[in-house]
């Protein structure tokens with residue numbers, strides 16, 4: 001009898017689990033969520049992490065259905081059925097809403113945490129953080145510029161803490177902007193989506209940052225390929241022997257050049273277009289000796 005009274009009392013005190021406000025109008029009571037929070041559905045219900053069905057199932061089974069209010073048992077079982085047959089399922093938003101509806105009845109702390117763990121394991125950590133009051137639903141503007149990802153500051157401790165864990169973060173007090181380098185795009189995405197799920201422009205900005213990183217990588221690859229090309233210096237890469245004349249294209253070395261210039265001017269010519277020396281073949285032994293002195297690594 002007492003239990004029934006408590007259950008009835010609970011039902012009369014339904015709250016929106018996202019903001020904690022009482023649900024008053026019939027539509028909100030039916031949905032288990034208030035109209036303001038409902039408008040944020042798509043942003044807050046973005047899935048951020050891969051589904052861990054095993055962990056979700058484990059969290060689900062840690063709840064004893066007998067400890068639940070009879071009115072939510074049907075919805076609870078529906079979620080269980082979905083988990084049982086959900087191997088290839090990617091979109092769990094219907095189940096997340098069902099869990100939210102169950103939570104709006106006010107569950108025991110233990111059951112509430114277990115239900116939130118189900119949703120977390122399904123990858124919807126943004127909404128879980130909102131439920132735990134660890135994420136703000138304030139609007140945050142995100143953009144990419146000159147190799148950095150920016151967002152406008154909100155005095156919101158949990159989110160700022162997450163940003164400060166990303167290497168290279170900068171807070172600019174004049175512009176009231178936080179920024180991180182583009183190469184931290186993945187961590188930035190997770191931090192903003194987790195703690196500022198009601199953001200504007202996150203996907204586009206992170207996409208730009210990733211394209212920028214890809215471009216930087218291509219430049220770095222091209223540069224290192226050139227550097228690697230210089231390493232295996234060989235006699236063949238310095239000296240070409242055409243019999244009556246030699247072609248020498250050695251890395252810059254002022255002493256080596258001086259020695260070549262010491263040859264009779266009629267016996268050597270600098271080809272400026274090809275950046276190489278053309279030398280009469282009779283100087284072969286001298287040139288080999290010079291190469292041996294200045295570029296001994298080729299032998």
Ligand SMILES: [Zn+2]
Pocket residue numbers: 016017018019020021033034035036037038
């Ligand atoms: Zn609400």
